[in-house]
Amino acid sequence: MHVSLNEFTSTCRRALDSLGFPPGEYEDAAEMVVWLEQHGLGGARLLGEILPRLADNRWPALTVTHTDGGCVIMQMDEGSILHGGSLAADLACTRALATGLGIVRLHGCSDRSFILGYLARCARRGHHIAAFWCTGEPRRAIQNVAVALADAKLPVFRRFRADGGGEQEADTDTLTLMATRDFAMLPAASAEHVDMELLEMVTAEEFEARSRRAWDQGVEIDATLWRDLSAIRDQRLVPTSDASRHRGAGETNPAD
Numbered sequence: 354m355h356v357s358l359n360e361f362t363s364t365c366r367r368a369l370d371s372l373g374f375p376p377g378e379y380e381d382a383a384e385m386v387v388w389l390e391q392h393g394l395g396g397a398r399l400l401g402e403i404l405p406r407l408a409d410n411r412w413p414a415l416t417v418t419h420t421d422g423g424c425v426i427m428q429m430d431e432g433s434i435l436h437g438g439s440l441a442a443d444l445a446c447t448r449a450l451a452t453g454l455g456i457v458r459l460h461g462c463s464d465r466s467f468i469l470g471y472l473a474r475c476a477r478r479g480h481h482i483a484a485f486w487c488t489g490e491p492r493r494a495i496q497n498v499a500v501a502l503a504d505a506k507l508p509v510f511r512r513f514r515a516d517g518g519g520e521q522e523a524d525t526d527t528l529t530l531m532a533t534r535d536f537a538m539l540p541a542a543s544a545e546h547v548d549m550e551l552l553e554m555v556t557a558e559e560f561e562a563r564s565r566r567a568w569d570q571g572v573e574i575d576a577t578l579w580r581d582l583s584a585i586r587d588q589r590l591v592p593t594s595d596a597s598r599h600r601g602a603g604e605t606n607p608a609d
Contacts, residue, residue: 354577359573362387362395364579367434367586374409379441381471385535388470390572392555393508393563396467401578403433403464410434418460423452429461434528438468445532448479455532465528469499472508475532476501482532487523494523495552502536507557507564514550 356364365386369379389396417425425444429437441459448455465486475482479504479542487494501508539549 354574354576355571356574357577358387358567360390361390361574363415364582364586365382365400368582369407371585371588373412374435375412378436378439380433382467384474385435385470387439388473389467391564391567392560393567394466394469396470397572397574397578399464399466401509401575401581403435404578404581407433408436415440423448423454424456424458426458427460429459431461431463433464434462434467435464436461437462438465438528439471441528442468442471442475442482442530442532444476445482445530446478449480449534449536453533455530455536457530459528459530460524461526462528463552465525466497468528468530469508469510472499472501472504476503476505476508479503480534481536482530485531486527487525487527489520489523491525492539494525496523496549503534505535507560510553510555510560511551513554514552546605 361545362383365383366379369382372379374382387398389399407504413430413436415427415429415432415437416489418428419426425443425448427437427441437459441457446453448457460586465484465488468484472482472484472605481501483498483500488497489495496513497510498513499508499510
């Protein structure tokens with residue numbers, strides 16, 4: 354079904370709030386979902402696939418297992434990146450301010466493409482930031498690389514097939530974030546690397562064009578997903594009654 358981007362954003366926020374995401378976290382998570390949908394990367398479809406997992410109301414544990422200067426390694430208890438992606442990105446930026454280069458590796462997380470929706474926010478704060486993750490089978494993985502430059506509105510996204518020599522298994526449940534204020538310290542993946550086959554590249558200009566279409570024309574959401582999101586959203590609504598209608602909004606108890 355066809356809905357406006359504003360309507361999709363509002364429903365995502367209220368549904369994630371109803372699912373138990375804490376204040377602040379549900380706004381960040383909804384922003385990640387909407388960003389992918391707004392920029393043509395299937396945020397609604399991916400949300401529909403993981404909705405049963407999110408609906409169990411279990412907030413995964415997120416622990417620091419190692420820290421060394423600007424480098425932090427964290428472990429998530431098999432949760433979605435929607436549960437901790439904004440925290441990991443903010444931590445990378447904080448470490449970059451302190452040491453020049455902030456690196457955060459988040460193990461045990463899924464749905465890592467959602468992090469794309471948070472990179473532009475970090476860039477608007479004056480950070481260069483890159484995200485790396487692998488998808489697919491460990492020995493036939495796809496490398497995903499997204500880079501957002503400071504003050505840029507949108508990132509550049511690339512997907513590679515890496516040879517890896519047929520021996521090294523890719524880590525397919527880890528997200529690596531690197532943030533810096535110094536452009537020279539930001540690593541770049543070259544499409545001309547001998548072992549790298551470029552599968553897809555989405556430029557900032559293409560993302561901008563997709564975003565304009567979404568704002569102008571709205572987005573197509575699967576009807577079943579929309580029904581499910583609406584039902585979850587409405588779980589937090591308090592039914593009206595004759596008494597509540599009579600009192601009106603904001604009335605206080607005269608005995609108080």
